[in-house]
Amino acid sequence: MTDFSRLGVAAIRDGVANGEFKAVEVAEALNARVAAAKALNAFIVETPEMAVAAAQAVDADRAAGKPLGKMAGVPIGMKDLFCTEGVQTTAASHMLEGFVPTYESTVSANLWKAGAGMLGKLNLDQFAMGSSNETSYFGNVISPWRRNNGDNAALAPGGSSGGSSSAIAARLCPAATGTDTGGSIRQPAAFVGISGIKPTYGRCSRWGVVAFASSLDQAGPMARDVRDCAIMLEAMAGFDPKDSTSLDLPVPAWEAALNSDLKGKRIGIPREYRLDGIDEDIAKMWDNGIAWLKDAGAEIVDISLPHTKYALPAYYIIAPAEASSNLARYDGVRFGLRDLPEGAGLQDMYAATRAAGFGEEVRRRIMIGTYVLSAGFYDAYYTQAQKVRALIARDFENAWASCDLILAPTAPSAAFGLGEKNADPLSMYLNDVFAVPASLAGLPAMSVPGGLDKQGLPLGLQIIGKALDEQAVLNAGLAIEQRSGFTAEAGEWW
Amino acid sequence: MSVDKDTVNKIARLSRIAISDAEADKMVGELNGILAWVEQLGEVDVTGVEPMTAVIPNKLRLRDDVVTDGDVRDKVLANAPAREGSFFGVPKVIE
Numbered sequence: 384m385t386d387f388s389r390l391g392v393a394a395i396r397d398g399v400a401n402g403e404f405k406a407v408e409v410a411e412a413l414n415a416r417v418a419a420a421k422a423l424n425a426f427i428v429e430t431p432e433m434a435v436a437a438a439q440a441v442d443a444d445r446a447a448g449k450p451l452g453k454m455a456g457v458p459i460g461m462k463d464l465f466c467t468e469g470v471q472t473t474a475a476s477h478m479l480e481g482f483v484p485t486y487e488s489t490v491s492a493n494l495w496k497a498g499a500g501m502l503g504k505l506n507l508d509q510f511a512m513g514s515s516n517e518t519s520y521f522g523n524v525i526s527p528w529r530r531n532n533g534d535n536a537a538l539a540p541g542g543s544s545g546g547s548s549s550a551i552a553a554r555l556c557p558a559a560t561g562t563d564t565g566g567s568i569r570q571p572a573a574f575v576g577i578s579g580i581k582p583t584y585g586r587c588s589r590w591g592v593v594a595f596a597s598s599l600d601q602a603g604p605m606a607r608d609v610r611d612c613a614i615m616l617e618a619m620a621g622f623d624p625k626d627s628t629s630l631d632l633p634v635p636a637w638e639a640a641l642n643s644d645l646k647g648k649r650i651g652i653p654r655e656y657r658l659d660g661i662d663e664d665i666a667k668m669w670d671n672g673i674a675w676l677k678d679a680g681a682e683i684v685d686i687s688l689p690h691t692k693y694a695l696p697a698y699y700i701i702a703p704a705e706a707s708s709n710l711a712r713y714d715g716v717r718f719g720l721r722d723l724p725e726g727a728g729l730q731d732m733y734a735a736t737r738a739a740g741f742g743e744e745v746r747r748r749i750m751i752g753t754y755v756l757s758a759g760f761y762d763a764y765y766t767q768a769q770k771v772r773a774l775i776a777r778d779f780e781n782a783w784a785s786c787d788l789i790l791a792p793t794a795p796s797a798a799f800g801l802g803e804k805n806a807d808p809l810s811m812y813l814n815d816v817f818a819v820p821a822s823l824a825g826l827p828a829m830s831v832p833g834g835l836d837k838q839g840l841p842l843g844l845q846i847i848g849k850a851l852d853e854q855a856v857l858n859a860g861l862a863i864e865q866r867s868g869f870t871a872e873a874g875e876w877w
Numbered sequence: 878m879s880v881d882k883d884t885v886n887k888i889a890r891l892s893r894i895a896i897s898d899a900e901a902d903k904m905v906g907e908l909n910g911i912l913a914w915v916e917q918l919g920e921v922d923v924t925g926v927e928p929m930t931a932v933i934p935n936k937l938r939l940r941d942d943v944v945t946d947g948d949v950r951d952k953v954l955a956n957a958p959a960r961e962g963s964f965f966g967v968p969k970v971i972e
Contacts, residue, residue, distance in 0.1 A: 485952035531968050583971060584932045598932065611940065627937055696915040707892065714893075716965050721958035734895035746894055750904065753892045754880070767918050769928030776929060809910055826931025850933055 385851035387412040388554040391829060392457050393638075395557060399441060399456030406438035406445075406456030410500055413458045416555045417502050422877040423525050425540075425550040427463050428471050428502040434458045437500025438640065444498075453618045455498030460550045460559035463504035464511055465491045465602075466591040470501075474593040475509045475519035477541065478719045478740030488591025489623045490560065490602050502556050505546030509742045511567055511595045514679030514814045515804065516545025518744045523801050526575055527757035527873035531839030535876075538798045538840070541571025546737040547605050548575040552873055556613050558606035562592060564599045565698050566794075566818025569830035571794035572605055573843020576832045576871060578860065581613050584825030584849050585630035587616075588623035596705035597628075599698075599822050609831060609860040615639040616853065632851070640854055643862040645679040651686035651786030656817060658795065664836035665792045672790055672844040672863060674832055679862035684786050688778040693771050694820040699812055700755050700768035701823070706745075707752025747808065767791035776824040783849055788859050791817050793830040817845060827853045831860045832869040841871065879909045 387409045390398065399406045414431035441456045466472045466484035473479040486762035487495075495501075509518040514537060516524040518645035526540040526549055540549035544561035551559055561568035563581035572579030580603050587602040594600060604615035617637055623629040652673065657666070672685055715736030722735040741749065755764035782789065797815055804811045821828040826847055833844035844863055848856035880888070889896045896904065898944045950963060959966035 482956055485949070485955050584933060624938070624940065628931075628933075628935060630933065630935065690921065693918055693921055696918050699911065700915055702919070711893075715958060716967055717953075718956035719958070723968060727968060729968050730893070731895075732968055733893040734890075737893050738895040741894070746892075746896075747904070747907060749892050749894065750885075750888045751908065754884075754888050754908070754912075757888070757891060759911075764915070765918075767921075767923065768915075769930075770923040770926045771918050771921050773926050773929040774923070776932065807910075808907060809914060815890050823932075 385551060388416055391557045391607050392454065392614050393458045396453070396455055396614070398643050399445065400451055402445070406441040407435060409456060410434040410458045412503055413556060420553055420555050420877050423527060423549050423553055424522050425524050425546040425553070425555065426460070426503040427475065427504055427506050430470060430501050434500040434502045437495065441498050452496065452498030453614060454494060457498070457558065458502045458556060459494065460498045460503060460505045460556040461491055461501050462507055462544055462547050462560045462562060464507060464562050464593045465560060466593070467491055467501070467504065472504065472593070473521070474511070475507045476740065476742065476745070477520045478713050480520065480718055480720065487593060489625060490587035490592065490619045490733050493621060494618050499618065504626060505550060505559055507546055508543035510593065510706070510745050511543040511564055512706070512744050512748055513542040513563055514566070514570060514811050515539035515799070515801065516542040517801060517805050518742050524549045525801070526798055527611060527763060527876070527877065528575060528798060529876065530839055536800045539574065539801055541574035541798065543567040544571045544605060548572055548577060551575070551577050551605055551607060552875070558604055558611055558617070560602060561605045562600060562602045563822065564595050565702060565822045566815040568603045568605060569793050569828060569843065569845055570815065572830040573841065574798040576841030576869065577605060578609055578612050578829065578831045579603060579609050580616060580803060580829040580853065580856065581822070581827065582616060582620060582826045582853050583630070585628050586620045588621070588626040588629050590623055590625040594709040595765035596702040597709060598705060599702060609857055609864050610638060610641060610827070613641060613857050635853055635854060637857055641861055642858050643679055643860050643865055645676060645681035645859060646683045648788060648859070649684050649786040650676050650859070651679045651684055651782050651789045653686050653688045653691065653789060653791060655688050655691035656791045662796055664797070665795065665842060668833040668842045668844065669792050671867070675863050675866035676790060676859060686782045686786055686789070688782060688820065690771065690774045690778050691820055693781055694775050694823055695776065695812065695816055697768040697771045698819045698823060700764050701772060703748040704756050705752070705753035707749045709744070709758065710749055713737060741842055746809070772823050775820055779824045779826060787849070788855055789847040791845050791847070793845040797836045797838060797840035797842055803849050821847045826850055827856050829856045829860050831863050833863070833867060834869065835871055859865070878906060879912060
């Protein structure tokens with residue numbers, strides 16, 4: 384009997400289309416795996432009946448000879464930042480506990496239209512703010528991975544898409560949605576040895592996605608290989624008049640055009656990413672990545688992105704500023720939590736509701752954002768950060784004169800233990816050092832597994848491409864995948 | 878630039894977030910740590926640089942000038958913590 388947990392998106396889609404198995408069999412098998420993996424805390428809500436209903440519809444369509452969608456019969460996990468009609472959507476916050484949208488996000492609607500089904504809503508860092516999945520109101524997500532020293536310490540699955548990464552690595556689902564504001568798809572993918580791509584800003588509609596920092600937020604797929612990411616990205620992307628920053632462009636046939644022959648491609652290696660004191664396993668993996676891309680026919684060039692060190696501080700002004708504005712909507716009036724102390728007026732109700740509904744990290748970021756936008760400080764902080772952001776984008780523009788893609792590590796370390804980095808907010812922020820520049824410039828960027836470190840934990844290689852050139856990013860990802868021989872997976876202890 | 882406890886209380890008020898005295902004390906240190914770190918942006922020469930407004934060049938589209946409120950009052954009110962008839966209920970604002 385087929386072990387459906389071992390099949391990826393392409394294999395399930397093709398198997399269903401060819402009649403090798405029924406979509407319902409896949410949905411039932413994965414529902415059972417989700418139900419048995421509570422120890423990972425990857426899901427906030429499980430929706431087994433929806434997975435089965437979507438699968439039955441696909442099986443019926445096939446029996447009737449109707450054409451099947453790009454994701455027909457593939458059950459997926461949905462990050463709980465996407466509004467799903469009739470299914471609680473919380474952004475992992477107490478503020479939105481019990482919030483049941485009366486509408487469907489464009490990205491999730493696109494996926495259901497393509498024949499995918501929903502296994503459940505995946506845990507995340509609260510309002511997508513975090514890099515370890517420790518800020519969720521619904522508890523930490525645990526990575527399925529453990530160090531090889533036998534300590535069995537619970538490790539972070541990365542964040543903010545930590546439920547997505549944990550569930551895919553544990554083979555509870557073949558793929559899941561993620562969102563990336565400053566690395567929230569790529570860093571968790573790297574931490575658990577899977578792939579994930581953040582497309583060009585504007586490829587995927589933000590409509591119906593709980594907003595964090597609107598000029599940065601971008602949805603993308605996470606899966607166990609590059610082809611599966613290409614398939615799912617095709618299903619998610621597309622113009623949406625309901626998002627004013629949605630790109631009015633056709634969705635390329637990324638899967639059909641996958642090609643790992645990189646002859647004629649120039650790969651830039653940014654010298655500023657080789658930080659002093661870089662982890663030696665990370666440096667070694669990066670060198671391996673360079674060798675693999677060379678072997679695939681690419682030419683390697685040394686490049687400079689001179690403003691790299693300013694990307695993270697600029698991000699930690701811009702993202703909180705936008706968050707403080709976006710999260711002003713949570714007022715206890717229209718939806719979400721209301722905390723109305725005895726005898727309180729409207730202003731007190733706002734303040735009490737927001738104190739009770741937002742977690743510590745969310746409150747911290749709202750306050751930083753409010754401060755940098757306040758009278759007297761706006762120019763010194765916010766305007767300056769937006770100018771630096773323009774320089775960071777210009778660095779990439781200049782780099783494209785001598786290269787077509789950039790290769791770098793995804794994160795400066797392998798997964799850390801839960802609780803190891805949350806005493807000091809700054810040390811957690813520094814984990815996004817390699818991921819944030821591409822976010823600030825709106826560029827497509829992908830993480831693919833690059834190997835294991837000495838502790839036996841996965842490390843990720845990041846490929847950054849020119850705006851709208853997801854194809855080149857995916858192709859380079861495929862070239863790495865074919866050469867890295869990465870087959871390691873977490874032991875099933877849960 | 879650094880913040881003191883009065884400033885933290887003011888930011889909390891502007892943010893409409895109630896904070897206790899102990900929380901304000903803790904926040905002074907955290908905010909100052911983060912602000913000291915972002916201060917390094919001041920070193921960057923930004924002469925002649927326009928602040929970024931859009932990462933990918935894109936024109937804002939105009940939609941047709943028609944009513945698109947969807948006629949979905951009950952859906953809009955469905956998640957209200959205190960619905961009153963066809964309105965959102967709030968504590969009394971005017972005496």
